[in-house]
Amino acid sequence: MERETLRLLEMLNQLRLTEEQKEKVISFCNNREAALKALDAIDTENVERMVHVMPVLTVVREDIVSQPYTAEELQQGAPETDEGYWCVPKVME
Amino acid sequence: MKYETVIGLEVHVELATKSKIFCSCSAHSFGAEPNSHVCPACCGMPGMLPVVNKRVVDYGMKAGMMLNCHINRTTTFDKKSYYYPDLPAAYQTTQWFAPVAVNGTVEIETSGGKKSVRIKQIHMEEDAGKLVHDIREDTTHVDFNRTSVPLIEIVSQPDLSGAEEVEAYLERLKTLLRYAKVAECEMAHGTMRCDVNLSVRPEGSNVLGVRTEMKNMNSIEAIKRAIEYEVSRHIDAIENGTEVLVQETRRWDDIKGKSYAMRTKETAGDYRYFPDPNVMPIVIDDEWFDSIKATLPELPEVKKARYTGEYGLSDYDADQLTKSIAVCECFEDAYSVCGNAKDAANWMISEVMSLLNVKKMTYDMLDLNGITLGELIVLVSGGKVGRANAKKILAAIFDDPSIVPEEYAKANGFIVSNDTGLIATVVKETVAADPKSVADFKGGKEKALMALFGKCMKQLKGNCDPQVLRKILIDHINGL
């Protein structure tokens, strides 16, 4: 893994690594990439991807409203709220 | 040099379902208390799993059919990741790999004639929450009521050439989706939103210019202003080198009448899509497909042709009625009962639609039972209820659908009396009390008769066949 790739990944995932952690992540990813070589040996040319391991299809529910929770309950563990809203530092659009 | 504008639209439409797309919270967030339509799922807490609202798929499919799309019989959901405070799980569940509908067309009327706009795809997804910036200066307030409200995004090909066509296209989308009853499509309520992708190139060139995307237009008028501004900005840049155009997202400020580049991070637009393992593929079998197909409405122009042809209505009347599917349905039901299209149309246009206007309701909000209206029309045309009283009955059934017109007429003394003895007595008394009008009428003033007629009708509380009254009145005066 390149340093530049890692910098963008940190930004994308809202993480900031120390120099030591960067080394660890790079070595971790490099190990994973080496392991991926085993996959190259597997022919997947005419194989469909398998997102779901069980062949269940079309799980839907009826359009019925139920509203058992209040804002107050949902915000019990919130770091910052005001008048029923969650709060964050000013976002500029 | 002459330029041409190339525009493609991404239109987000909130679907008119009762509950949200993946949880059972109410989907009607407009005007609600902050975070009152929220549960652990739609505020991003761990542990709840998405289960798709069937009606969202019904409506997505129906919208696709209205826009002549191919319906993907296996449609799947994917996750799109990004961090923003209005997105509580930091991912949006949307359709990236197999959207519900693809490859459609929308026909629009332009000053240059008919035009076909190609639809690239329609995908179903969840809406984001709302950010409120004006409660405190240093803080943004977050409301998740709108989070996970179902949306469809309708992506057009870059087939539009300017503000006029964009307006025609958006109006047509509104009509089609409202006719299909899948969405309100009210830009003022945010139930229809539109991003404009625009580029400019020399006329005849087949190379596209630099494309910018504009957001934050809250009305069709604002969209038109934004397009005009953006086109002249592009041309200025090309001709005069006022700036270097770059592919970017811009925010329209309708008050200032300008667009501004939005500040973006280096990783903006990198969404890392992947299939959602928690949502199984949705397979639309023939039975499901056909059941939705069977609910497709007649298109407005087909209805209009039927109204003017089969029903013999005027172009004007047909235009008025076909403005809204709710009006059409009420009209058709009323006609099925009263059997007189012209009568039914008159009642709809001059009474029902004006009542909606008085009540400041849109035509689509009409909730009047057409069958009941038809019964009322029959009472009037059969001479059982006078017109003035019929309007009172209409006002009543408009507010209370359980009212039966004939029963209501009886209970309120609105039934026309055929008691000619009573009419004769009233006529006699009225004429005797107004010798001046009698003299005027005899002197040739037709209006004087109308005055006497009106007084008699008032005495009779409107419950009188006008023809009968008129005859008795004239006979009485002539006999004086």
Next chain:
Amino acid sequence: MKKIIVDDMLLTKDLPTTAGSKMLEGYMSLFEAEAISRLNGAGYTISGKAEVGEFAIDLICETNYKGAFVKKGKLASPVAEMLEGDAEAAVCMDVNGSVRRAAAQNSLVSIKPTYGTVSRFGTVPVACSGETVSVMAKSADNCEAVLSIIAGHDDKDGTSLSDEDCAKAKEVSPMRRIAVLGNMLKDTDLAVARKIEIFRENLAAKGIEVCEINSDVIAASSAAWNVLMCAELCNNVSRYDGVKYGYRAENFSGIDELYTNSRTEAFGELLKCAILFGSDTLSTENYMKVYDKSLRVRRVVSEAFNALFEQYDAVMMPACSSFDYSEDIEDTAVFEENYYTAPASITGLPAVVIDGVQLVGKAFSEGSLLAFAKEYEKEAK
């Protein structure tokens, strides 16, 4: 009242759920896991919550934010420790094999049921396409008793199988032939190798035919599973951002710093490695050649298992390379250890761990796997 232990990946209403992460320290859920509701309904009470490693992706519990659980210089399993008490069983999330490893290392029995037979409603999501609510206990009987209560269709989980399918998982057919996955016998330590050897002898003594086979495809499971697991994990833990609940950094200016500081301060190193690797597999550049490839490999692995199940009733493999992890083992070593657990994770197949050995069966064979385990236990006594 019968007692049950649940691990900290299952949401509880009256006790905090942390998923082993500082991010969720003190987090109180408004609702509880479906499995817990079903157990409550059947007369069980929770006697305690067992600590897990951060989001249960590590070896046993060494990345828990409060520190590793160590006993006599070795990494130990909190849930196994708690099972020494009077609880009938423990209900745990098998995200990356830690449940099976703990069972193998502590001479306990565990059953990872067929994916979709036990509702995941109310569990902290990590690798949704393969993680399974599992049961660990001192005996196969206890595993079976608890599994039969928590298994069954749940409308609240869109991947939940029908009751009809779930009923299939209770059927029992005898074990006649078992395949041993030769690929996985090479790198274990002596104790594990010896365990496998004894197990094979016991099977033979019971008249069960044991054949050693090799499958490079099944052995490649972990490479693909790590891609799928880390990508899903990356996405699932992105919700923890310091806004709605959980840890928020004290110092920040602006929304991006709020996110970054909160996540940077609250997440552990192994989790960060997994997040960043997972995110990388989904980049435009890598998606087809890494992520999509892994989804296709998942099908190839599944088909390889199905082909084996034409001839064999189960596939036997170790659950770990060693029964003792030294206290100072690297947290990233987990990604080598899930070599043994990934085959059942990536395919959603049921797996029983008994006497330190793992048996993977075909879909809906957990009834048979547990019946076998019960018999094995009886004979061992």
